[in-house]
Amino acid sequence: MPRPSPPSADASRPALFQRQQQRRLQQILWALVSVFGLLIVMNLFTGRFRSAGLEGLIVSLLALAMHWNVREQAARAVALTVATLMLGLCVLMINNQGLYDEAPLAFPALLLFTGLFGFRRMFWVLMCSMLAVVALLFFLHRADVFHSAPVVPLDWRRPFVISLIVLVTGLFAWLLTSDLGRTMLQLETEKRALEESHARIEVLAQRDSLTGLPNRALARDRLAHLLRQARRSGRMVAVMFLDLDNFKTINDSLGHAAGDDLLCQVAAKLRACVRETDTVARVSGDEFQILLGDLQDEDAIVAVVAKVTHLLGRAFVLDGIEVLVTASLGIAVAPRDGAEGDVLLKNADMAMYQAKDSGRNTFCFFDASMNESVVEHLHIASGLRAALSQGELQLHYQPQFDLRSGRILGAEALLRWKHPELGMIPPGKFIPVAERSGLINEVGAWVLQQACREAQAWRGQGLGALNVAVNVSPLQFRRDDIEREVAKALAASGLSADALELELTESLLVADARNIGDVLQRLSAQGVRISIDDFGTGYSNLGYLRRFAVHRLKIDQSFVRRMRANAHDEGLVRAIIEMAHCLDLQTVAEGVEDVETLDRLHAFGCEIGQGFHWSPALPAEAFVAFVRERQVEVG
Known part of the structure; x- marks a missing residue:
């Protein structure tokens, strides 16, 4: 199976990988500046002023690369660093002993640097340049340009061996850096996919998949938050349970697709009835919750109810058919009807059923007598089971x-x-x-x-x-x-x-x-x-x-x-x-x-x-x- 190719120069790299490379490049540039700074000091003490001047130029170019890197121009910074180091090594070899100099020993490290921070084209251009430099120096040695060369005559074997070292080192560097880059890219891709998956899971856990409204769990959390705010401010919180009166008939007669369309339209109208700080949630098939916070009095609640009734009173268009929908609303108000979320939800639910019993298409505030009716209901239901047997x-x-x-x-x-x-x-x-x-x-x-x-x-x-x-x-x-x-x-x-x-x-x-x-x-x-x-x-x-x-x-x-x-x-x-x-x-x-x-x-x-x-x-x-x-x- 062929090996996958490494990222190309124009490939977009993950942001996290780019930031990590930027930090690492800055650290390497600081290290190079420090090394060449020490060389400058050493050459000044030994009277090698021309070498000190060359090294000062290299430090200046490296400082410019550091500036580009800070400005998030990493590609330019890498190119300038590679060119500067390559030029500096070439000058050192020419000024000293050519192929007998220590400078070629830095070629593998420069290749590794280019493989890690550069791109494919830069890597191969650099390797070809190194081989060309080795060949050029060989011919310069043959022409007796380097008078400081050792007595041992230089034949073709030395440049050949150096070229082989450069090629083998370059191959190793290429394979290592390619694998490393591919691994980093894969890890970043997987990390991004994992984050997106977590985000989707969070949405599914807290949102209704059909309408996009908060679900029961998220509505409960928001109600708890509203109640904490109300305790500090002394304001009221209202919990509304809204149930569509004839949804089953519509669902059965027009089909589930039309029923889903109706629920989405109702959800949009309910959102239009409340403030951004309020919550509209879908908690079951055709049942919605409306949570109103920071209320001064019940007039604000009645105003929302009037708006809801007015908007739902208009015909909904489903598959080209105009359909009228009514709703029964039950309302519980904190702190009058309870200070805890579960109590308010239960009381609003009871008030909603009371609205249905009152003929539907109406609203009903919770009353303490409803609790007595519920207890009686449970007692009768329990007794009725026994009555049958x-x-x-x-x-x-x-x-x-x-x-x-x-x-x-x-x-x-x-x-x-x-x-x-x-x-x-x-x-x-x-x-x-x-x-x-x-x-x-x-x-x-x-x-x-x-x-x-x-x-x-x-x-x-x-x-x-x-x-x-x-x-x-x-x-x-x-x-x-x-x-x-x-x-x-x-x-x-x-x-x-x-x-x-x-x-x-x-x-x-x-x-x-x-x-x-x-x-x-x-x-x-x-x-x-x-x-x-x-x-x-x-x-x-x-x-x-x-x-x-x-x-x-x-x-x-x-x-x-x-x-x-x-x-x-x-x-x-x-x-x-x-x-x-x-x-x-x-x-x-x-x-x-x-x-x-x-x-x-x-x-x-x-x-x-x-x-x-x-x-x-x-x-x-x-x-x-x-x-x-x-x-x-x-x-």
Whole structure:
């Protein structure tokens, strides 16, 4: 394998290597100046004034080389040094004994110096010059120019031997200096690559790779710094948690590339909302932190929130599509809400979830009562796990009636939790906890299996072919195994698929229409009935329902209860019923509490009703007794 060539004269050398050469050259020049200075003194004492003058000239030229070296003109300094030394050696040999003089002994050292500090061209020019000088001196000896030469006659062998020494020494010097230069260059290159690698690692350790914003670790360090400053200045520090409300929908519908583009655009807008001394960090998928320091009052915080809300309120363009994005913000302020970073981060996170619970697209300052809610949340979540295994959960059933015949058609299954210490816990309290903690999937599966099992038991008890309606959480429906859970519950109970009705919220259909539509179509093909619960609260277009395999609409009870007192609500109920009939859908009225409301619903053409006018939700045994009694009355 051929040896790699050493750096050429025009090659750029690493800065560190150049600085090291510059220092070493300066040291050598000082040594040469000192040596020639001593020679000058010695020659002056011995009366050799011409030699002293020559050496003074050499010292002057070396001093000029030192000046160039200090001015970072190392190449010129090396060239001048080599030329000066070579000229001085030649003059010494000519003035003295030629090839019999000691001066040629310095040739190898000069070659080594040139190899270390010079370049390829300079090295070979110097070696050729030395060989030429040796040849010239040989001919001068033959011409008897040197009268001080020794008696021994000079033949061709002496210059030949000197030339061989110069060549061999030059070869050694060349190989050594080439290897040394190559090694130094390689070491400097590796050092630079290592420094760049460390810099990249530091960036990756402290920066978000997508947006370039500080990550969670760097944000924590900056928060600690802001808090130390605040303790000295007496000012406030604000920690904001910002979470995009509908990021998952955008990510799922437009793709991850569009989602990444959105995150980068949001990051740029957030940076534009704060000062350079403040920090915007990305701490998770669609969650950002904003750290504000040196604040006099909360007005400055509200001003930033207003700016953030305003900028995020503008449409984002993703793949040519304008997309509106909202965000929920939670804010904790030091020292009021805590003096430590971890405490502030936890409190800001709680405030953000409170903003989401308040309807999203809003902001919320931390309040001490939120801590109590979190403790209660943890207590309920822990108890709910035990309730699943210890049989504390129950299903109550509210009868559903045919408004024309008064016959019971079935019941809606409603979940109840009888806690051994706290008594009956209302669903509105533990269902949200189950959804947040992920327990809703286990709870929902249990409800589905229990409802199917008890509906099949009604048939065995002679109650007839009663249907059962089960509420399904949006989180359950977004899982891939909802169809498997339904099939499992039907198979385990033996219940016919057409006796099961799944109730979905209107908002679920609007939020995830494409995926939900396919699932509903498959469930409907199996015979399972689908109804839309609390219809009217989402104000969606009824024509939109043509895309879904839906059988019934349940009119929200808030409209039904206000029918008698509010003409607008009565008109809305009547419009929903008429439009549902145009789509061949049945309607179920919730919250029927008196005869007058019942009569109006019947007049509007509503088919099914449920409410306190007939019965509240009843435990399983009480429901069976109620159905038997009602069947006797109707019979």
